[in-house]
Amino acid sequence: MMAEQPSQQQLQSSPSALVSGGRCLTDEVRHQFPTLHQHVHGQPLVYLDNAATTQKPEAVLQALDHYYRCDNANVHRGVHALSERATWAMESARDSIQQFINAANREEVIFVRGTTEAINLIAHGIAESILQPGDEILISAMEHHANIVPWQLVCQRTQSVLKVIPMLPSGELDLEAFPLLLSTRTRLLAVSHVSNALGTVNPVAKMIAIAHDHGIPVLVDGAQAVAHTPVDVQALDCDFYVFSGHKVYGPTGIGILYGKQVWLDRFPPYQGGGEMIRRVSFDHTEFNNLPYKFEAGTPAIAEAIGLGAALQWFSHFRQHTLWEHEATLLYQLHAQLKALPGVKIIGNAKEKTAVCSFTVAGIHPHDLGTLLDHSGIAVRAGHHCAMPVMDFFNVPATVRASVAIYNTTEDIARLINGLEQALEFWQ
Numbered sequence: 001m002m003a004e005q006p007s008q009q010q011l012q013s014s015p016s017a018l019v020s021g022g023r024c025l026t027d028e029v030r031h032q033f034p035t036l037h038q039h040v041h042g043q044p045l046v047y048l049d050n051a052a053t054t055q056k057p058e059a060v061l062q063a064l065d066h067y068y069r070c071d072n073a074n075v076h077r078g079v080h081a082l083s084e085r086a087t088w089a090m091e092s093a094r095d096s097i098q099q100f101i102n103a104a105n106r107e108e109v110i111f112v113r114g115t116t117e118a119i120n121l122i123a124h125g126i127a128e129s130i131l132q133p134g135d136e137i138l139i140s141a142m143e144h145h146a147n148i149v150p151w152q153l154v155c156q157r158t159q160s161v162l163k164v165i166p167m168l169p170s171g172e173l174d175l176e177a178f179p180l181l182l183s184t185r186t187r188l189l190a191v192s193h194v195s196n197a198l199g200t201v202n203p204v205a206k207m208i209a210i211a212h213d214h215g216i217p218v219l220v221d222g223a224q225a226v227a228h229t230p231v232d233v234q235a236l237d238c239d240f241y242v243f244s245g246h247k248v249y250g251p252t253g254i255g256i257l258y259g260k261q262v263w264l265d266r267f268p269p270y271q272g273g274g275e276m277i278r279r280v281s282f283d284h285t286e287f288n289n290l291p292y293k294f295e296a297g298t299p300a301i302a303e304a305i306g307l308g309a310a311l312q313w314f315s316h317f318r319q320h321t322l323w324e325h326e327a328t329l330l331y332q333l334h335a336q337l338k339a340l341p342g343v344k345i346i347g348n349a350k351e352k353t354a355v356c357s358f359t360v361a362g363i364h365p366h367d368l369g370t371l372l373d374h375s376g377i378a379v380r381a382g383h384h385c386a387m388p389v390m391d392f393f394n395v396p397a398t399v400r401a402s403v404a405i406y407n408t409t410e411d412i413a414r415l416i417n418g419l420e421q422a423l424e425f426w427q
Helices: 008-013 016-032 058-071 081-101 115-129 151-160 206-212 261-267 301-315 317-338 363-371 387-393 409-426
Strands: 109-112 137-139 163-164 188-194 216-220 242-243 253-259 278-281 285-287 343-346 354-361 380-382 398-402
Touching: 008 137, 016 317, 058 301, 081 109, 081 253, 081 301, 109 115, 109 409, 115 151, 115 188, 115 261, 137 151, 151 163, 188 206, 206 216, 253 261, 253 301, 317 343, 317 354, 317 409, 354 363, 354 409, 363 380, 363 398, 363 409, 380 409
Parallel strands: 137 163, 137 188, 188 216, 216 242
Antiparallel strands: 109 253, 242 253, 278 285, 343 354, 354 398, 380 398
């Protein structure tokens, strides 16, 4: 579940209680992110593009630097000291990730390049081991392209059918329609934990329970969730959970596929090459055990170590306090945006976290994003790889401001001031 959203009464009656505590801890956190302490176009940087990628703390930068300076070697099968140290560091990172998401076994934690590759790997496994013509894959109307396109390709190849859970004008899924879309031919439900375009927190635990009542496995896209809400894959009972390291304070080029062992054992390898084999001859190949069956070739060693460092670093803080701080910032941003003329917030779900998308009448989001950049404010402008969401709300694009644990009330004030200046400029 997401951190509880502070009520308007709480913020009005005691506006400093949560915020000051959050600010104190946020100052401690913020100090550890070198990128934040710079000027852009002559202005102190305000970084509100965290849904695209988060900045990296010193702990991650130091882990990457240490690997390349001291332990740079290929992992596994090496008998020299550097290889053994690199292997230990990478496999320790797998253990850290297992603990962070509470996976039952370390073998269920697969290193991939990111959320996109993880979903493609699952799509390949489903297509090769399960799908028959006429079978169905169920996704939602608010999915990122990475959780749409792989299933379209799989359905084309297997003559399966892609079905979509509709969305309501609030930016929430139609949970009354959802169970009606499940059938005896549904082979997988694939749904985002948190919408990257809207910030909507979907009730994935409830959806998983309903799907499992029908014998249907569930994939949860957690790319936007892991940095903003606790993730316990055993409590959720999801069959697959995927996320990218760079959205949770880790490096780019690394991600995680969690899968229940019963499914991963059933899936054929996604790629062939080194490490994913036990024995090879020209007549036959015997594949390796989990997790290595799905980790062909030299892995992203430094990035895996960096992701382990990021999650260990993040776990040292009072995460619920930081998430409450994020919720407060999001509430303040919503309230202040609503007071600006011509501003329309896209997506007003009751359960939201970290993301606020909006438009301003008469100003294209790309132009608005450029104007804000010249004030040192980094936001994202575009369709956010969620074109069906834009089509649903009948907008070409939105401006997306997304907060993280290191953002402050001053960042929100700078954004609002930048928007006010943009409105004056456009008039």
